[in-house]
Amino acid sequence: MNKQAELIRQVSGVEPLKCMKCGKCSASCPSYEEMDIKPHQFVSYVQNEDIEALVASKSLYKCLSCFACIERCPRGVKPGALIDAARQVVVRQRGQQYLSADEIPALLDDEMPQQLLMSAFRKYRR
Amino acid sequence: MSVKNEEFRPVIVAFCCNWCSYAGADLAGSSRLAYPADVKIIRVPCSCRVNPMFILRAFEKGADGVILCGCHPGDCHYSTGNYYARRRMTMLFSMLDFIGVENGRTRVEWVSAAEGVKFSETMNSFVDKIRSLGPNVRLGDLRCKD
């Protein structure tokens, strides 16, 4: 199996074969129209091990990490976790980040959820 | 009969009640859900037919693990048999460590006739557990050798 595909599966804990292709993830996604690869397609990209295209996709940075897809998926497939894992694959490729921790503005809202900060970090570190 | 590789091959006895777990094992078979060949099933009419003596005898004769499977609580074909089994096994298992059988070598599981998947998963996890425990040597040292 493709190493990166395996990595994405491991990091996300997602079993793409569980997907029944109902499209509820895409239907739930608030960023659907901004994405070039749609949430329901993430699963088939991992399944088909077409990771190169997936990590090059701008969908990685359009995902808001709202987890509506994870919450509503009837089969427990978690497309949002897949995209998060794909992001990490990119992050692990050194030298590609264009945002570092100290560039993050000091004036962050205390009320801001940790989750949002973390996902922003992952997304924009490139 | 020779065993191909030298890895530890445990002897595992599974007592299955005729109405639920044995049927569950049949379903696992007809669904081709694999589990290790180390598991050998003995059919009993009900889990309450299993005398603690049978389990002790199995360990005495060299079994590395014994698992008892019955109907889910409340679903016993004979109404209450699995409740008796549960109590008896709780009593027995609490004493096994004392005589030299580690706790993990015995287990009680409820598997219904419709749960082929659960049967296979249960057996896989039980065999893994027994493999991790290794051969049943603690009792072996006490055992009379013939």
Place this chain on the structure above:
Amino acid sequence: MQRIGVFVCHCGSNIAATVDVKKVVEMALKEQGVVHAEDYPYMCSEAGQSRIGEAIAQKKLTGIVVCSCSPRMHEATFRKAAERYGLNPYMVEIANIREHCSWIHKDMEEATEKATILMRAAVAKVHLNAPLQAGESKVTKRALVIGGGIAGIQTAIDIADAGYKVDIVEKTPSIGGRMSQLDKTFPTLDCSACILTPKMVEAAAHENITIHTYSEVEKVSGFVGNFTVDIRKKARMVDIDKCTGCGVCQEKCPSKKTPNEFNRGLNNRSAIYTPFAQAIPNVPVIDTDACIKFKTGKCGVCQKVCQAGAIDYTQKDEIITENYGAIVVATGFDTIKLDQYGEYAYGQSKDVITSLELERVMNAAGPTKGHLERLSDGKAPKEIVFIQCVGSRCSDDRGKPYCSKICCMYTAKHAMLIRDKYPDTNVTVFYIDVRTPGKNFDEFYRRAVEDYGVNYIKGQVGKVIPQPDGSLLVQGVDLLDQKRIMKKADMVVLATAIEPNPDVRKIATMLTASIDTNNFLTEAHPKLRPVESPTAGVFLSGVCQGPKDIPETVAQAGAAAVKVIGLLAKDKLKTNPCTAKSDELLCNGCSTCANVCPYGAITYETKLINDHGIREDRRVAVVNSALCQGCGACTVACPSGAMDLQGFSNRQILAEVDAICR
């Protein structure tokens, strides 16, 4: 010393492909007491059985071991064969080398080794087998049907037509079940009530059928042919013999604020009520939780207005006990609760309804008198969205993992009926897959699309958002067009998953019938015995066994009836001879075994015992083999080891343990 024959079946390639059957035969011949061993491609075939017969005759076999499929499959076959060739049927043991060996293992050496061990265990057991004789028990020629829906009604009519007495026990005040709530039926669009009510009337008028409505099964004991059942007849507070069904009481009842169950809570009913106009019996019941008389002691209007003097506030629940030879479970289904599906706004907007609620809205006797209107403001909807698979095919804990089977078809039916009656209303169906296996089913669905212009969109809906103007915004995607869809709708209908009636778990426990993880009753064999429960004498009819539509339910109801008739037609049944037996010399009369016996099969007698020359009167346990079902609970409980189970004796099981651990 036994003379044992071992017969190893290839089962075509089912066994022979993974188990070296010749090797098993060779190993069998090395076992003590085995005087004959052979293999054959199909042991269960006529030729295979006659080989067993020849071997019994030629080698004077006293016991045989068949290494084949599960004993649950062919134990009876081989026992009969043995009996035919002059061997006691209980001298046969099966080593299950198919389901428990060849089908689950890939490695031939490993599988052959395991098959050999299983064979050895069976040989070790046969050594200790003793001939057993089956006893007889008589059959009560009366059947009980639990549930008065279409499944129960059809089963009851079919049994009654064959000349046997049948009782129907129905929990609600009337028979009719879910089908009575439906408006039309697919794929013919028959009016549901028009085809159901004649059946209800037929059942009620049948001389062999007794209907207990507003009643529940309270307790079941006994076994096949001899069940004893306690039925709780809940107090109706209305004398069923005096009531004329005029309906004045319901009109005059001042308490009219109870959600109407029959209309799925979409409107209210009075405290004294009949669920629907064609109810059978057409006798109301008083809902004592809602009745002012029962709550405050003051009212009594219904009693005053009743010309027949049928109202009786003093009625109490009554428990009747009946004997039955067979029991049919026909408890049906309900739709799942949608509390956990917040995204579809079911609880938030009155205009998001389930399909069963839509049935009531479309029905002339329903809350809107059959006019399609929004329940929030009574306006006619112009855009209706149907969402499929709500709670079906969900592997999470919110829904059900199975396909509810009927939703694709009833949604097509609803869509078609709406487009037919209200041509200016647009209908959109969001689907994952459209599943239409069945006679004229796919044609029906295509008609909805091609002739009625129903718009089918592939893709599950993500969210339904109630808008300030009272409309609903449906957010989805068209997976085939890769397009986002934001559709404004006036009404959203959810094809809600069905689940077995929640009461079935209680009933299954009483009947000791097995039930699966989704609360569907398990059939004795998924293909060959689909209407029988593994518990002898208990039969399954309708959705309690698995999702199905009306024609399938009626077909299964008839099949269950045939099985019941086949049972009731017998005067005597052979009983299982594998019963407990007490060794009088060892028994100390402590009563422990009698206390654990679930069947009350053990009694105590004072007997003259000759214990090695010492003659004395002792109190010893005696097992009634007609009552004993052979569970073996007593054998383990017995402190002196006097109690043993024939066919599964201590020595036999220990011999198996020894053979496996050898």
